[in-house]
Amino acid sequence: MRTAVIAISASLALAAPAALSAQPPVVLVQAGHLSPGEPGYLAQTGASGNPFGLESTFNRRVRDAMIKRLKAAGVDARRLAARVEPLGVAGATFVSIHHDSPGGAAMVGHAITGGNENYYRGEGTGTARPTPYPNSGRHRTPATKVSPAVERTSAGTARRLSAALKSIFTPANGARGRFSGVIPPNSNRRMNHFYGFYRTTARSRVIVEVGAAPDDNPFLAKVPLISRTLATAIISDLKARKLL
Numbered sequence: 545m546r547t548a549v550i551a552i553s554a555s556l557a558l559a560a561p562a563a564l565s566a567q568p569p570v571v572l573v574q575a576g577h578l579s580p581g582e583p584g585y586l587a588q589t590g591a592s593g594n595p596f597g598l599e600s601t602f603n604r605r606v607r608d609a610m611i612k613r614l615k616a617a618g619v620d621a622r623r624l625a626a627r628v629e630p631l632g633v634a635g636a637t638f639v640s641i642h643h644d645s646p647g648g649a650a651m652v653g654h655a656i657t658g659g660n661e662n663y664y665r666g667e668g669t670g671t672a673r674p675t676p677y678p679n680s681g682r683h684r685t686p687a688t689k690v691s692p693a694v695e696r697t698s699a700g701t702a703r704r705l706s707a708a709l710k711s712i713f714t715p716a717n718g719a720r721g722r723f724s725g726v727i728p729p730n731s732n733r734r735m736n737h738f739y740g741f742y743r744t745t746a747r748s749r750v751i752v753e754v755g756a757a758p759d760d761n762p763f764l765a766k767v768p769l770i771s772r773t774l775a776t777a778i779i780s781d782l783k784a785r786k787l788l
Contacts, residue, residue: 569787572744574638580626582628583681584680594757613772622635633743638748644756651706659737663683705781707777708776712766
C-alpha cells in the first residue's frame with residue numbers, strides 16, 4: 545500500500561507542471577486614449593481624422609477585433625482602456641493600439657530598462673521627460689518596473705509585430721505614409737517610456753502606431769486586415785515563447 549501511495553504521489557507531481565502550462569496565456573490589449581483616461585495623462589486624447597473620427601474609436605475597433613481572434617486561438621485576451629485596471633495587472637503580453645497624427649509613421653515601440661515613465665506639464669501637455677514638472681498631474685503609484693528580461697522579451701514581440709505590420713502596410717492596401725519599424729531605444733521617449741508599460745507586470749510590453757491619419761486613411765479603414773495581422777503576430781510570438 546505504501547508503495548502505491550508513493551507511486552501515485554510521484555505521478556501527480558509529474559503532472560503538476562503540465563497542468564500549470566495548460567493555463568491559457570493572458571494577453572492585455574489596450575485601446576489607446578479610450579476613456580476612462582490615466583491620471584497624469586488626461587489631456588492626451590489622441591489624434592483625429594481617421595475614417596472613424598477619433599483615434600480612440602479606431603483603437604477600440606482594432607482592439608475588439610483582435611480580442612475575438614485571440615480568444616478563438618485559445619488566448620485569455622482581455623480588454624483595456626487608457627486607464628490600466630487593475631494596477632499592476634499580470635500577463636504574458638501587453639499591447640497598446642494607436643495611430644499617429646499627420647506626418648507621422650507606422651512603427652512599434654517596446655519597454656526598455658532605465659529611466660521611468662514620462663512626465664508632462666499638467667495632465668499631459670508639452671515635452672516628455674523622466675522627472676515631474678512642478679505642475680505635473682499626479683500619477684497612480686506604485687509604478688511597475690521594466691527589467692532586462694522584460695526588455696528582451698518585449699523587443700522580440702516588437703520585431704514580430706513590426707514584420708507583420710510591414711507586410712500589409714503597402715500602397716496596395718492604401719498606405720501612403722512612412723513605415724519606421726521597431727524604433728531604437730531612447731529614440732522616441734513618448735513610446736519607449738509609455739505609461740502603460742509601468743502599469744502592468746506583463747512579461748512583454750509593446751505599443752503599436754498602426755499608421756498616420758489622414759495620410760494612411762485607406763489603410764486604417766481596413767480594420768479586419770489590421771486586427772487579423774496583429775493578432776496572428778501575437779499568437780506566433782506566444783508560440784515562439786512556448787506559451788501557446
